[in-house]
Amino acid sequence: xxxxxxxxxxxxxxxxxxxxxxxxxxxxxxxxxxxxxxxxxxxxxxxxxxxxxxxxxxxxxxxxxxxxxxxxxxxxxxxxxxxxxxxxxxxxxxxxxxxxxxxxxxxxxxxxxxxxxxxxxxxxxxxxxxxxxxxxxxxxxxxxxxxxxxxxxxxxxxxxxxxxxxxxxxxxxxxxxxxxxxxxxxxxxxxxxxxxxxxxxxxxxxxxxxxxxxxxxxxxxxxxxxxxxxxxxxxxxxxxxxxxxxxxxxxxxxxxxxxxxxxxxxxxxxxxxxxxxxxxxxxxxxxxxxxxxxxxxxxxxxxxxxxxxxxxxxxxxxxxxxxxxxxxxxxxxxxxxxxxxxxxxxxxxxxxxxxxxxxxxxxxxxxxxxxxxxxxxxxxxxxxxxxxxxxxxxxxxxxxxxxxxxxxxxxxxxxxxxxxxxxxxxxxxxxxxxxxxxxxxxxxxxxxxxxxxxxxxxxxxxxxxxxxxxxxxxxxxxx
DNA sequence: AAAAACTCCAACCGCACTTGG
DNA sequence: ACCAAGTGCGGTTGGAGTTTT
Numbered sequence: 344x345x346x347x348x349x350x351x352x353x354x355x356x357x358x359x360x361x362x363x364x365x366x367x368x369x370x371x372x373x374x375x376x377x378x379x380x381x382x383x384x385x386x387x388x389x390x391x392x393x394x395x396x397x398x399x400x401x402x403x404x405x406x407x408x409x410x411x412x413x414x415x416x417x418x419x420x421x422x423x424x425x426x427x428x429x430x431x432x433x434x435x436x437x438x439x440x441x442x443x444x445x446x447x448x449x450x451x452x453x454x455x456x457x458x459x460x461x462x463x464x465x466x467x468x469x470x471x472x473x474x475x476x477x478x479x480x481x482x483x484x485x486x487x488x489x490x491x492x493x494x495x496x497x498x499x500x501x502x503x504x505x506x507x508x509x510x511x512x513x514x515x516x517x518x519x520x521x522x523x524x525x526x527x528x529x530x531x532x533x534x535x536x537x538x539x540x541x542x543x544x545x546x547x548x549x550x551x552x553x554x555x556x557x558x559x560x561x562x563x564x565x566x567x568x569x570x571x572x573x574x575x576x577x578x579x580x581x582x583x584x585x586x587x588x589x590x591x592x593x594x595x596x597x598x599x600x601x602x603x604x605x606x607x608x609x610x611x612x613x614x615x616x617x618x619x620x621x622x623x624x625x626x627x628x629x630x631x632x633x634x635x636x637x638x639x640x641x642x643x644x645x646x647x648x649x650x651x652x653x654x655x656x657x658x659x660x661x662x663x664x665x666x667x668x669x670x671x672x673x674x675x676x677x678x679x680x681x682x683x684x685x686x687x688x689x690x691x692x693x694x695x696x697x698x699x700x701x702x703x704x705x706x707x708x709x710x711x712x713x714x715x716x717x718x719x720x721x722x723x724x725x726x727x728x729x730x731x732x733x734x735x736x737x738x739x740x741x742x743x744x745x746x747x748x749x750x751x752x753x754x755x756x757x758x759x760x761x762x763x764x765x766x767x768x769x770x771x772x773x774x775x776x777x778x779x780x781x782x783x784x785x786x787x788x789x790x791x792x793x794x795x796x797x798x799x800x801x802x803x804x805x806x807x808x809x810x811x812x813x814x815x816x817x818x819x820x821x822x
Numbered sequence: 823a824a825a826a827a828c829t830c831c832a833a834c835c836g837c838a839c840t841t842g843g
Numbered sequence: 844a845c846c847a848a849g850t851g852c853g854g855t856t857g858g859a860g861t862t863t864t
Contacts, residue, residue: 461831
């Protein structure tokens, strides 16, 4: 490690730490190597990394040189901890992009993808340990809106490759496949977003083997209760026709506001009935193609106790390519689940009803009010409370605002998806209360101005806050 | 004070994509 | 169309430093 190489005995340290194999050294860079590389780049510019070794005598492979330059030597690199603003940016971007570190880094001048990646992984760990949600509610809302609008944009531009597989498109739209797809990166660069027509070729090329099974082969006749594909971030699971109707019906294009990153894909004009009417039975293999098995990998596993279900999230293979969003959500679910479990095993039977209340407590804690029981629990998570405290400084206010009323026992509803989506669709609610936190932003340019106000929630419903953080627990009540 | 646990982060690795022959 | 080299990206690892027990 470079930082471990002392200045007083670099050669010794390099010999000890730098392993030379086949004329290529590995391990930490020495100041001398850095100097050589910097000199080389000064003379020849970036690129041609493989020629560095030939021309400079540096015993490093091209990849290593590029990495060293990009992460440590290039000018204008910011060092040190991320500012709260930067952290907020990262959280926000991650909710929209997943583990697209390079793209995130492009939004953060002076920061490297590696830095961001490390930051995020650390943050995820901390929050998982603390049983905290990965994303603040506001970020969820924004991301959800982003995904939905992006999806609709794509859908309008070109029909889904598989007949009416909105699911596939939505998900794939959330996880751009091709970095150099002009429609999927640098959204800001286009003055006229309509000029950027999405390239769905990537969506088409998705390997069906990687697709999760969201089996809906019998999903005809859902009575018009279109169950929109569940966005990984959606507080509603993106499954609410109400959400679609209320939130996006009548949009006439525009950007998502309220974020540092306005997303200039055009909002799609049209009503949600367009979407629902387009939903035709789709081969299971065509679902979720875009996210490399997003939902399947995270399919909630029911313990087959339909009355007092508890759930666990199926483990994810790191190679399933969910772009990190799913991982984040899985970790969140796991963390929260374990929290729940650790608090009271014997309360499992009541978990469905109580979990919302508990989550409220957790959010209250995050906001500074720490119920005794919860604080005791957190004490067991090492120093994570300190870290989480800082970590949540950004979002604590948001989180405190994020107490929302939602359907009861959202995980129970989740369970049905894998087994019988048809019944889920058939029972999907036509109306779902719009939570307070979501209405908060209705004056923003999300096209929410024209939303019919949801019926005011039952005050008692405030207790039904987020059971599993901000990921799963806003699923509307189905049964 | 020592050991264990944890955090941080630089660097490596493999895969996928692009480009040029 | 095919192949190889170059490049970029994301996942993972391993070690030093720090904190906790």
